[in-house]
Amino acid sequence: MLKIAYKEIYQHSLPNGHRFPMLKYELIPKQLLYEGIISNENLFEPAFCDEENILLTHELDYWEKMKNLQLTEREMRKVGFPLSNQLIEREITIMQGTIDCALFALQYGCAMNIAGGTHHSFTNKGEGFCLLNDMAIAANYLLKNKLAERILIIDLDVHQGNGTAQIFQNKNNVFTMSMHGKNNYPFHKEISNLDIELEDGINDNDYLALLYKNLPNVIKTHQPDFIFYLCGVDILETDKFGKLHITTNGCKQRDVFIFEQCKAYNIPVACAMGGGYSPKIADIVNAHSNTFKAAINLFD
DSSP states (O other), X not given: OXXXXXXXXXXXXXXXXGHHHHTHHXXXXXXXXXXXXXXXXXXXXXXXXXXXXXXXXXXXXXXXXXXXXXXXXXXXXXXXXXOOHHHHHHHHXXXXXXXXXXXXXXXXXXXXXXXXXXXXXXXXXXXXXXXSOHHHHHHHHHHHTTSOSSEEEEXXXXXXXXXXXXXXXXXXXXXXXXXXXXXXXXXXXXXXXXXXXXXXXXXXXHHHHHHHHHHHHHHHHHOOSEEEEEOOSTTBTTOTTTOOBBOHHHHHHHHHHHHHXXXXXXXXXXXXXXXXXXXXXXXXXXXXXXXXXXXXXXXX
């Protein structure tokens, strides 16, 4: 059974000015339930992430300042959200959601977090709407508990996973692959194990050709026994910030290919939705829903 992490705090703990792009957290499960793609049995509510698991990835001083609401205004400007207890609760719920998804993926082959993909969070700082790094925390949890030995993080958000690259820069058992807009945020890029930079305006065929060429080689070379997949839909041609010309069908083909590769190599995969900023919320919800549909067709 495909398990999906969702909790109301994903959406409702955010200030009004940030709610439009975050409406997807509420609308995606409603859409999937309405279409009969999932039932309530597929959904689960994560609890709060334990401090000891957060500290597998993030520095103690940074975490202490965060949880005590002592991060400075300058630090929070880089994040983009105002600091509050509700925001911290939202973050640590998302973190646990991705850990839980990793555990469910070990059991069922695949699991998905409706939120997550907070790849701009470093060991000691946050930026780009990311305070803590959910995939890094979940990856380190698996490694610590000997539930995985070699992990691949596939980041197909339009923005480079700079925080994830920094966190794992000296870890040979975690391979970071980021396929992102060359001229997009963050303008100072970190170094992933594999960075595939995309020119503005790239189309479906060229985008998919790069993915089809590179991912199988990474899997064969790194030989992961677990995959995290950040499936942002800010690659869409409708996205306000993406700068790419990827259609909804191209985005869907991307997801189908990722899941087919995981299935073919029998590698469990945990997914987080990442970014999506199209002016029409329906474009965001439909593209994300296609990701869930692709996973269900192979794993449920």
